[in-house]
Amino acid sequence: MTKEERAVELFKQGYACAQAVSGAFCEELGLSLEKALEISCAFGAGFSLSRNTCGTLSAMGMVAGTVINDHTPQAKKQVYAHVKELSRRFEEHFGTTQCSELLKNISRKSSLKPMERDEQYYKERPCVALVSYAARELEAWIEEYRACLLYTSPSPRDA
Numbered sequence: 344m345t346k347e348e349r350a351v352e353l354f355k356q357g358y359a360c361a362q363a364v365s366g367a368f369c370e371e372l373g374l375s376l377e378k379a380l381e382i383s384c385a386f387g388a389g390f391s392l393s394r395n396t397c398g399t400l401s402a403m404g405m406v407a408g409t410v411i412n413d414h415t416p417q418a419k420k421q422v423y424a425h426v427k428e429l430s431r432r433f434e435e436h437f438g439t440t441q442c443s444e445l446l447k448n449i450s451r452k453s454s455l456k457p458m459e460r461d462e463q464y465y466k467e468r469p470c471v472a473l474v475s476y477a478a479r480e481l482e483a484w485i486e487e488y489r490a491c492l493l494y495t496s497p498s499p500r501d502a
Contacts, residue, residue, distance in 0.1 A: 350478035351471060357460050359387020361398030363474045368406045368481065388457070389442025397442045399477035403429050410485055429484060436476060445469055
C-alpha cells in the first residue's frame with residue numbers, strides 16, 4: 344500500500360486530514376500510528392475546526408521537519424525553506440492553503456463537533472483529494488530530499 348493509499352484509507356476511517364497524512368508517515372516521524380494520530384489530532388479542519396491552514400499541509404510540515412532531522416535553532420532556515428516550497432506547490436495546485444477557501448462552498452457549523460462522515464460528506468468536500476495530494480507530494484519530496492543527501496554527502500573513500 345502506498346503512503347497515498349494509506350492516508351486516504353485513514354481519512355475514510357474518520358480521522359482528520361492532518362491525522363491521515365501524519366498517520367501514513369508515522370514511520371518517518373519515528374512514531375507508532377497511535378502516537379502520530381494523537382499528535383496531529385488538533386491540526387485537522389484548518390487547526391481544530393478554525394479553517395486556517397489546511398491540516399494536510401500542517402502534517403506535511405511536521406513530517407518534513409522530522410525527515411530533515413535537525414532540531415537545532417540553526418536548522419529552522421532549512422526547514423522553513425523546504426516547507427515553504429511544499430506550501431507553494433500546494434497553493435499552486437489548489438489556489439490556496441487556507442481550509443476556509445478550500446471549503447468555501449461548505450457551510451460552517453458553529454459546533455465544535457466534527458461532522459458525520461457519510462456519502463454526502465465526501466461528495467461535498469475536496470478533502471480526500473487534499474489528503475491524496477499531500478501524501479503523494481510528501482512521499483515524492485522525501486525521495487528527492489534523501490536522494491540529494493546521498494548525492495551531496497561525502498563518500499566513504501573521501502574520509
